[in-house]
Amino acid sequence: MSDERPPAEDFASVLNASRSGWNAAMGLRFVRATRDEVIGELEIGEAHRQPYGLVHGGVYAGIIEAAASVGAALDARAIGRGAVGLENHTSFLRAVREGMLRVVARPLARGRRTQVWEATVRDGEGRELASGRVRLLVVEPDVPIAGEAIAIDGEEDRR
Numbered sequence: 001m002s003d004e005r006p007p008a009e010d011f012a013s014v015l016n017a018s019r020s021g022w023n024a025a026m027g028l029r030f031v032r033a034t035r036d037e038v039i040g041e042l043e044i045g046e047a048h049r050q051p052y053g054l055v056h057g058g059v060y061a062g063i064i065e066a067a068a069s070v071g072a073a074l075d076a077r078a079i080g081r082g083a084v085g086l087e088n089h090t091s092f093l094r095a096v097r098e099g100m101l102r103v104v105a106r107p108l109a110r111g112r113r114t115q116v117w118e119a120t121v122r123d124g125e126g127r128e129l130a131s132g133r134v135r136l137l138v139v140e141p142d143v144p145i146a147g148e149a150i151a152i153d154g155e156e157d158r159r
Contacts (some may be wrong), residue, residue, distance in 0.1 A: 068117035
């Protein structure tokens, strides 16, 4: 059985047009979204800051996981599967209070059952603010997660 995957199509405009949930609440916008690389941007606002006025560490961890999850899901989608996060290890390297955050995620390992993605968050000046690795589980579309099957390719949940 061949494990060849189709060429990397850019889904950024599709993702931005249907943005909802956490990505919409945080203001995360995708610049590029393929199965080989995901780039997203977020303009820092009041909702992103912790009580000291610094960007909350959860924002870094969240955009790292979002970018890695999108890439892994696009890769898994090519073979009729989905992907969900199992583990996120994010290191905070530099604090900022304002400006643009840019996350770039790329795969380190893509297996039949798990993937590992690495991501870096930089500010508008290119300084590295955070880095992380996300381990994801590749799942069949009919496997229930939190009580429901995941939707792949816009399909309704399969129950």
